[in-house]
């Protein structure tokens with residue numbers, strides 16, 4: 001008798017049937033998070049250009065666009081190409097231009113509006129040499145001290161003027177990222193970072209305008225700043241990304257409640273050591289990432305475990321103590337076969353570990369959405 005090898009295994013219909021480790025998207029929560037940020041942008045009268053590096057998922061990008069996003073932000077050209085092919089035609093590559101990749105920018109700019117970001121004369125030289133007419137934003141350091149020009153430096157004015165006067169390029173305005181909000185120790189200090197970002201950007205925009213330059217865009221933001229700010233004076237655009245899902249880091253900061261976090265990792269206990277007071281689950285660093293979480297947290301943990309997912313209640317004593325590549329060590333011995341639902345420290349990095357989101361409404365699985373993490 002021949003055995004059929006072509007039948008696929010049946011599709012699980014509930015989360016408790018999923019092979020693990022699995023990344024589950026709580027669609028109700030994601031929809032609420034998307035609608036709430038879109039509503040903030042509308043109230044503030046600014047464009048919303050979500051950073052899609054958080055999800056790399058075309059279906060989620062469409063939900064954001066349907067809720068009113070005016071375009072998208074990407075961190076790689078691969079993300080830009082994937083979303084351009086899916087019909088997104090207004091894309092900001094919010095990363096200092098990589099000189100060796102300018103020919104790819106030229107090719108993509110023939111298909112969509114591709115905004116580029118610079119903070120150096122070398123990058124402007126490279127773009128001018130390409131002969132293409134890109135809209136270009138000047139990256140400004142609003143206090144994060146990663147990339148960007150010092151807003152009070154002569155270089156800020158010099159580069160903005162150079163872009164404005166360039167025959168090849170179009171000066172589209174200013175862009176900053178308040179990533180230092182993640183180093184804050186309270187909601188009050190996050191609000192201060194958000195206010196300072198607006199001040200720094202508003203002042204520079206006014207200085208440039210006083211100097212005769214046209215500054216169409218003032219693009220700011222991070223999820224903590226956009227979620228906690230009361231207003232964004234001077235900004236024309238916000239670019240939060242993480243807000244679609246949130247994560248443990250945002251919950252510790254008070255940016256969201258655990259019951260609002262829209263992604264979780266479902267894992268199974270595969271080995272247990274009551275003598276050591278621990279067990280091993282099948283979600284290691286390649287499922288959760290090695291993000292250590294915020295220093296502000298009550299205890300160091302590589303991820304928390306839900307006691308009750310629906311209410312967002314976290315276990316007081318069960319958490320991810322450490323990670324190796326495929327092993328996650330939990331802080332208590334549970335029987336082999338026990339399933340847990342883990343709140344990740346950093347959803348952007350966790351999602352980038354998986355090929356797909358298992359989409360759920362409550363406990364019911366309704367779809368599978370690809371995470372487009374290809375890199376050429």
Ligand SMILES: Cc1ncc(COP(=O)(O)O)c(C=O)c1O
Nearest residue numbers: 051094177222223239240241242
């Ligand atoms: C340039 C830039 N803009 C926007 C964002 C979105 O910030 P968040 O992830 O806090 O939403 C990021 C995130 O790293 C970023 O690097």
